[in-house]
Amino acid sequence: MYDNTLWGGTVAWLEEDVPEAKREWRQCAIELNELVSADTRVEISKVTMGDGITIWQLLGLVAFSLQMEHSVKKDGNPVNKGLLQSDELYQYILETSVYPREPEPLKELRAATASHPRAEMATAPDAGQLMAMLLKLVDAKKTIEVGVFTGYSLLLTALTIPDDGKIVAIDVNREAYEQIGLPIIKKAGVAHKIDFIESQALPVLDKLLENHENEGSFDFAFIDADKDNYWNYHERLMKLLKVGGLVVYDNTLWGGTVVMPDELTPESKKPSRPATIEFNKFLAADPRVQISHASLGDGITICRRLY
Numbered sequence: 001m002y003d004n005t006l007w008g009g010t011v012a013w014l015e016e017d018v019p020e021a022k023r024e025w026r027q028c029a030i031e032l033n034e035l036v037s038a039d040t041r042v043e044i045s046k047v048t049m050g051d052g053i054t055i056w057q058l059l060g061l062v063a064f065s066l067q068m069e070h071s072v073k074k075d076g077n078p079v080n081k082g083l084l085q086s087d088e089l090y091q092y093i094l095e096t097s098v099y100p101r102e103p104e105p106l107k108e109l110r111a112a113t114a115s116h117p118r119a120e121m122a123t124a125p126d127a128g129q130l131m132a133m134l135l136k137l138v139d140a141k142k143t144i145e146v147g148v149f150t151g152y153s154l155l156l157t158a159l160t161i162p163d164d165g166k167i168v169a170i171d172v173n174r175e176a177y178e179q180i181g182l183p184i185i186k187k188a189g190v191a192h193k194i195d196f197i198e199s200q201a202l203p204v205l206d207k208l209l210e211n212h213e214n215e216g217s218f219d220f221a222f223i224d225a226d227k228d229n230y231w232n233y234h235e236r237l238m239k240l241l242k243v244g245g246l247v248v249y250d251n252t253l254w255g256g257t258v259v260m261p262d263e264l265t266p267e268s269k270k271p272s273r274p275a276t277i278e279f280n281k282f283l284a285a286d287p288r289v290q291i292s293h294a295s296l297g298d299g300i301t302i303c304r305r306l307y
């Protein structure tokens with residue numbers, strides 16, 4: 001049963017009449033309604049109660065991926081951020097294993113990010129927990145981050161590496177970082193470890209490579225930005241990372257759409273879906289890395305440079 005499928009009635013309004021607060025999710029409600037109506041594998045009943053409820057009976061549909069895309073928020077925390085088959089199971093992991101151990105500054109940043117209109121972009125806390133462990137396992141001191149947004153993964157890296165560690169953090173847009181993340185990062189006393197660069201990531205990585213001292217010098221990289229460039233980032237990172245160093249790619253299951261028929265893939269996921277599928281195949285065949293494709297968060301692929 002999906003709630004809010006009439007989204008305050010705005011699904012039938014002209015776009016210019018829709019209040020700002022309703023706009024982003026209105027498109028989701030419209031897409032979900034169209035998708036469900038066209039899906040021959042489900043029986044639906046649309047009920048105009050409350051804010052609109054769509055009751056549908058599953059006839060074998062891969063429901064989790066639809067839930068992922070059209071999730072709502074509970075207590076400011078994203079539900080269905082993960083790819084598990086039930087919200088309850090994901091909440092269980094978060095509440096049992098992740099939140100009790102999440103450092104206070106990260107909790108604060110997660111709460112501050114929840115009110116951002118693009119809050120779903122933040123790295124999932126369960127993926128973050130694994131990342132912190134990986135950083136410790138390789139004794140990471142010098143790292144690269146592509147895709148900062150408000151800085152959840154950046155702050156967790158800064159909290160995990162030693163006091164004289166350094167992070168080259170790149171994002172095309174500094175607004176979310178400066179307005180939401182930076183004050184919390186400063187309060188946590190780790191801002192000195194971060195070199196934030198507002199730029200497209202590729203030229204920055206190329207510039208790093210111009211200095212030969214940077215070759216083979218980074219312990220860790222986290223890539224969470226434009227999927228179409230993941231291959232390009234990988235090529236640069238295979239020179240920048242130490243042998244034995246790790247690169248973690250986020251969103252490599254792309255909301256579950258990597259296994260979804262095109263007609264069921266939500267419009268918002270379509271542009272980066274082919275690149276994600278190609279990149280996954282490419283990594284699987286790349287002899288330069290050992291890989292582990294983990295179904296955590298939105299799917300992360302951990303690569304260890306072998307030579």
Ligand SMILES: C[S@@+](CC[C@H](N)C(=O)[O-])C[C@H]1O[C@@H](n2cnc3c(N)ncnc32)[C@H](O)[C@@H]1O
Nearest residue numbers: 122123147148149152153171172200201225226
């Ligand atoms: C999914 S968010 C990153 C989330 C972040 N890791 C976190 O924990 O909150 C993706 C970010 O990548 C940035 N981005 C997209 N394309 C980029 C590019 N070509 N170069 C650098 N940053 C880019 C966007 O501005 C956005 O802030």
